[in-house]
Amino acid sequence: MIDETLVNLSRLQFGLTALYHFLFVPLTLGLAFVMAIMESVYVMTGKIIYKDMTRFWGKLFAINFAMGVATGITLEFQFGTNWAYYAHYVGDIFGVPLAIEGLMAFFLESTLVGLFFFGWDRLSKVQHLAITWLIALGANLSALWILIANAWMQYPVGTHFNYDTMRMELSSLSEVFFNPVAQVKFVHTVAAGYVTGTMFVLGISAYYLLKGRDIAFARRSFAVAAGFGLASVLSVIVLGDASGYTIGEVQKVKLAAIEGTWNTEEPPASFTVVGWPNDETQTTNYAIRIPYVLGIIATRSFDTPILGLKELISNNEKKIRKGIIAYQFLQKLKNGNTSDSVKQQFAAVKDFLGYGLLLKRYTPNVIDATEEQIHQAAENSIPKSWPLFWSFRIMVGAGFLMLFIFAAAFYYNAKRNVQNKRWLLKLALFGIPLPWIASESGWFVAEYGRQPWSIAETLPTFLGVSSISVQEVWISLGSLTLLYTILLVVELYLMFKYAKLGPSTLGTGRYHFEGART
């Protein structure tokens, strides 16, 4: 029988360690490009201040990068340590993008990052610039392959079930690679990374401008961040991955849950700005709605309906019934009855096998499920609506706030009187946490919205856990939480300290705190 405590603790551990890792990744993605842009200006114009900018933001990049590297290993290990059945069941497909990520992207980024820091005097200007761009490229390729793997969990294409080995196997790598969900996710996530990097630079530069020190350095950094940031935040919003929510069944559930849409709406559906989704009564109270908007955003059309959760649940109940039949035939195949008729009958319903597995939570044999259990499994075949409803709105709210900050920063930077707009500088400084709030909520929407599946319509989350003891997970969860908390405090302390010291940390003698005035 499935141990719910084991499942919940394992999920908690994976969720926390992934959220934690995701504190560092977006900044790496964005800052690498900011550095590459600054260094390009240095190489083209020969102005030494741009080299200083590259090196200073590179210092902060290093503090962040160390944590990103350290916490990424946890995630790779956990698929094996805590989600062993998951690893067995889908490793044939899921492992491939992870392995290629290592070979193609992470090697590139990590091997060259040493040269970025140690190679200033050993490489020519152009060689060093190439290194910086390649690091940015490596970071982005890394995101590409990880998101291909992640998108496959949301919308598993190019795969089939093999009953000899009791697992999902690869049918087409190109389908996995060109997964439409992966494309949407990639663009949305890396652009969010650029927003994080630029917001970071914008806010810290604003701090120097507010303090009235290192003006030339801060204004140039501010300008780079404002331009690149405005373009990025527009991309994130325009290319938001809502458009990916109509591809695949579980994505549709996610969309309906985000919107608190319980009943299927006539197209084009209206968008609920705020409201209070009630998962018990399956209604959304106090809703304020704008007609047409959701239909246009999500389906890019006026005539595609958006399914409501109630209808999705009743669809799922039918699928669960087919899943029971699939499981029945699978039993026959496993018991050696591999006649053509059994194979054909299994093939006809094997797409629903995952739905049959949902019943394992209630009855290990699946085929003896009662009506009550089938009903229960269907009710639990969607995630809770209210957490998704709110985290999505937090993400979007933070996004639009940043759009305003970047637009204002860009405008006043172009008019060359940013320094006099203290309200904007303060907004930029105190807006630094915004991209993190948005990224973490966005991650939550994507992954919590996938529940109860770890692989959409294929493998329920609870079934993927390792047969380890609850105590073992308590020990790992406790020690990782403790270690991560200490490291976060240390990281933030150093980040604040070095950000406050500013470019004087380079020891060039040209900056504030060093006696010289810029």
Add this chain to the structure above:
Amino acid sequence: MTLFDYETLKFIWLLFIGALFIGFAITGGFDLGVNALLIFIGKKDLERRLILNSIGPTWEGNQVWLITAGGALFAAWPLMYAAAFSSFYLALLLVLIALILRPPGLDYRSKLPSRAWRSTWDFCLFLSGFIPIFLFGVAFGNLLSGLGFHYDDTLHAHFTGGFFSLLNPFSLLTGMISLSLLLLQGALFLQLKTPAPLDTRAAKAARVFGVLFIISFSIGWYWANYKLDGFQVISMPGRNESFSPLLKSVEKAQGFWLHNYQQYSWGYCAPALALVGTVCALLFSALLYPGIALFCNSLAISGVIITTGFTLYPFIMPSSSVPSHSLTIWDAASSQLTLSWMLIATLVLLPIVLAYTVWVYRVMRGKVNEKDFLY
């Protein structure tokens, strides 16, 4: 898309996984070795900074060998990845904590002047080298003696035995083998990269670890082949088939681990490479050719990993409790299509990785000096 038949692919992937682990043991090996030696060879703060900066430009890339080996294990042998990682749960948690401490340790240590801050990180860095080296060795020992696990009919793996059963006498010995070999590697690297007096201290340490390795490896060889129960496949479906690990029968008995050597006597080259490589490494270290010594010891490391692989073949994770559920390269592998694509990806990408890695080492060649300081 079929480049090779399934059997050949399964075999090629044994070689590739082996190569990735050798890549990690050689390069990650001297980084981890250097971390573990930090507080012993570096007495003053400046010395420790020299030591850390000697691995500074390259450790990040080296660590990716481990990440990639893990990813390749996941993709090529998902059953092994799942069973090994969850049965080594607490051991891997320790390795993980150690590896997590390493990047911030290296990067943050010298960012504040406080002595307490620096010595705390130095101790963390010592652990971040020592723990993984030791526990990776323990893991190899447990592969040879077999782990307690079996499968149910849905291929859920179940484990018997816990963290402390992993620390049996034989695996403690293999932990020692790993420690002496990789500390030797770290010491030789420091002899090559650091200025006096650090390089002479490192050479001294290398002598101790080299001798320890030769002794412990010889005992380990005897123990595995003449004391330990080995495993042997009695029957299984065809190697070209796709089948689950429940369909074969396996026996275990003393001496079975010698089976491959009896069948293919060229296999003795692997342990010989390990011993001869170390002897040469010690010789060249004493003659003050640390570069050549490092190369020889890298051969020795390859020898040790090949010895383990050759001894186990075709097993990759034997089960001591239900031997027939042991994992072999024939039944723990991914599908033919996955192995084919992974082969193509590796053949295209790995040479590129090797090319720029070599280039980075060339750019950073020579001993470290204070001008290179980042950490």
